[in-house]
Amino acid sequence: MADGTFTVKNITSAEPFKLTGSGTSFTLTQGGSFNAGLSLGAGTSLSSQGTLSLSSYALEYGAKINLTQSGAGILTIGGLPYTVINSLGAAGSVTSTDLQGMSGNLTGRYALGSNIDASATSSWNSNKGFAPVGTDYLSAFSGT
Numbered sequence: 001m002a003d004g005t006f007t008v009k010n011i012t013s014a015e016p017f018k019l020t021g022s023g024t025s026f027t028l029t030q031g032g033s034f035n036a037g038l039s040l041g042a043g044t045s046l047s048s049q050g051t052l053s054l055s056s057y058a059l060e061y062g063a064k065i066n067l068t069q070s071g072a073g074i075l076t077i078g079g080l081p082y083t084v085i086n087s088l089g090a091a092g093s094v095t096s097t098d099l100q101g102m103s104g105n106l107t108g109r110y111a112l113g114s115n116i117d118a119s120a121t122s123s124w125n126s127n128k129g130f131a132p133v134g135t136d137y138l139s140a141f142s143g144t
Contacts, residue, residue: 010050019044022062028052040065051075067113071097075111086113091124091131102133106141 003021011017011032019026022043031050038054040046040063047066053076059065067074070086089098096105099116121130134141 019046019063054078067111070113074113077111080109082109082111084111084113086116088116088118088120091121100131100133102141103131106134 003024005025005027007027007029010028010030011034013032013034014036016036016039017034018039018041020041022041024041024044026044026046028046028048028050031048031052033053034057035053035055037056037058038046039058040060042060043062044060045064045066047068049068051069051074052065052067055078057065057077067084067086070084072081072083074084075082083096085097085099085102087098089095089100091100093101094104095101096108099112099118100121102108102110118130125131
């Protein structure tokens with residue numbers, strides 16, 4: 001797809017789909033399905049406000065995918081469901097629906113839906129900051 005800014009309701013692509021041209025953005029207001037793969041060229045972006053299904057994907061330097069919804073059932077990659085994380089959570093969270101809460105399900109599959117500012121964590125954990133997800137060999141994060 002050529003340079004520019006594009007917004008569509010939803011898309012289902014049975015052919016390989018590639019965005020090119022630094023600064024090109026593509027927004028899906030209801031989501032989409034890329035059954036033959038998605039490729040984002042350098043500096044391009046895809047945003048989905050609904051569910052997104054990818055058979056495979058490739059991101060070149062500076063390319064990004066933003067997922068505005070959070071939770072399970074929003075993203076599928078290669079037929080496997082991922083929980084989309086868009087919020088930091090709270091100190092000690094084990095919800096598995098926020099960044100800190102991934103500790104509650106160390107075997108889960110997660111995708112970061114957008115940038116998360118973690119500066120608020122500096123006072124957490126007796127001023128040690130953000131607690132690592134999985135703290136030792138026996139309880140290490142083993143998901144994806």
